[in-house]
Amino acid sequence: MVVQRVQELAEAGLSFLPSQYIQPPELRPDRHCRADAESGSIPVLDLDTSLNPIPHLRRLCSEWGAFHVVNHGVPSRVLDKIKEAGLGFFRSPTEAKLRYACDPGSAATEGYGSRMLSKEEGVLDWRDYFDHHTLPESRRDPSRWPDFPENYRDLVLEYSDSMKALAQRLLSMISESLNLPHSYIQDAIGEVYQNITISYYSPCPQPELALGLQSHSDMGAITLLIQDDVGGLELLKDGEWVLAKPLSDAIIVILADQTEILTNGIYRSALHRAIVNADQARISVATFYDPAKTQKISPALQLVTEQSPLKYREVLYGDYVSSWYSKGPDGKRNIDALLIQQ
Numbered sequence: 001m002v003v004q005r006v007q008e009l010a011e012a013g014l015s016f017l018p019s020q021y022i023q024p025p026e027l028r029p030d031r032h033c034r035a036d037a038e039s040g041s042i043p044v045l046d047l048d049t050s051l052n053p054i055p056h057l058r059r060l061c062s063e064w065g066a067f068h069v070v071n072h073g074v075p076s077r078v079l080d081k082i083k084e085a086g087l088g089f090f091r092s093p094t095e096a097k098l099r100y101a102c103d104p105g106s107a108a109t110e111g112y113g114s115r116m117l118s119k120e121e122g123v124l125d126w127r128d129y130f131d132h133h134t135l136p137e138s139r140r141d142p143s144r145w146p147d148f149p150e151n152y153r154d155l156v157l158e159y160s161d162s163m164k165a166l167a168q169r170l171l172s173m174i175s176e177s178l179n180l181p182h183s184y185i186q187d188a189i190g191e192v193y194q195n196i197t198i199s200y201y202s203p204c205p206q207p208e209l210a211l212g213l214q215s216h217s218d219m220g221a222i223t224l225l226i227q228d229d230v231g232g233l234e235l236l237k238d239g240e241w242v243l244a245k246p247l248s249d250a251i252i253v254i255l256a257d258q259t260e261i262l263t264n265g266i267y268r269s270a271l272h273r274a275i276v277n278a279d280q281a282r283i284s285v286a287t288f289y290d291p292a293k294t295q296k297i298s299p300a301l302q303l304v305t306e307q308s309p310l311k312y313r314e315v316l317y318g319d320y321v322s323s324w325y326s327k328g329p330d331g332k333r334n335i336d337a338l339l340i341q342q
């Protein structure tokens, strides 16, 4: 299968969106978008250690499942450099990029790609990406990552370490916010699998008909995302899409499905999508922090009470991932399949 990169289509100067990228009317991005009253965007959690962020964290995790964090301790230089490196890669000639092409025949392989799913049908996302396997260290093979622009591989390693530390800190705070032992979620995840995906959204000839990335919740435990100042990430809140307005040096935290299962649904994974625009390319860097495929995930029994009965069945994470890739993201129906009928 030859996979057409979106960037090549965009740079060919099309004036109409090719039909494979046209979303059905009910999924088009112009509907139900609002700026939230709290800040005109998604909420912000200040991690300054002199404050006690736990009560606010609890509220944001149960009501939103996604929020910005500031005073997170990751130097802005680290955030800027990885975005610049990603842009440098995508702005390089196609032949150079194709040396790192991912295997188009199978899902979730490392490298430069454009289609999230290997199946042929379905509307395509207006997005190209580079996926890096960064943890555990046995999966790390920097020779599979670009060697341009300069220092690319070192920057990915540095970024991976910074995001690992922040994810661990957040998961420990999230456990604490539910009166679980600090290491509860981390222990439940077991050995951590971390992937870093740099997404590049080319300008789109008819952005009102397309999505950069269709609506989904992330599969793993927690996602940390940074974006440039173009913006395009939206989160579904109370049935409406809310734009995550770019906030410089902030990091967006997105709770993913395994955290929803582990917390017995007290904390929700956030549905999100990316919209595109006609004028400017956009870059984002998503770092996924996931269990091993051999790990079994089930709700923390401490959180199961008469008022909050067991909500999800146990699942082997590997089975969850396989079903996600065979069915596609399509809303949250993957996690819904584990619901216990009350």
Ligand SMILES: O=C(O)CCC(=O)C(=O)O
Binding pocket: 197, 199, 213, 218, 225, 227, 232, 233, 272, 273, 274, 283, 284, 286
């Ligand atoms: O680019 C974005 O803002 C969203 C990326 C995302 O949701 C993902 O890669 O799972």
Ligand SMILES: [Fe+2]
Binding pocket: 216, 217, 218, 223, 272, 286
């Ligand atoms: Fe996502």
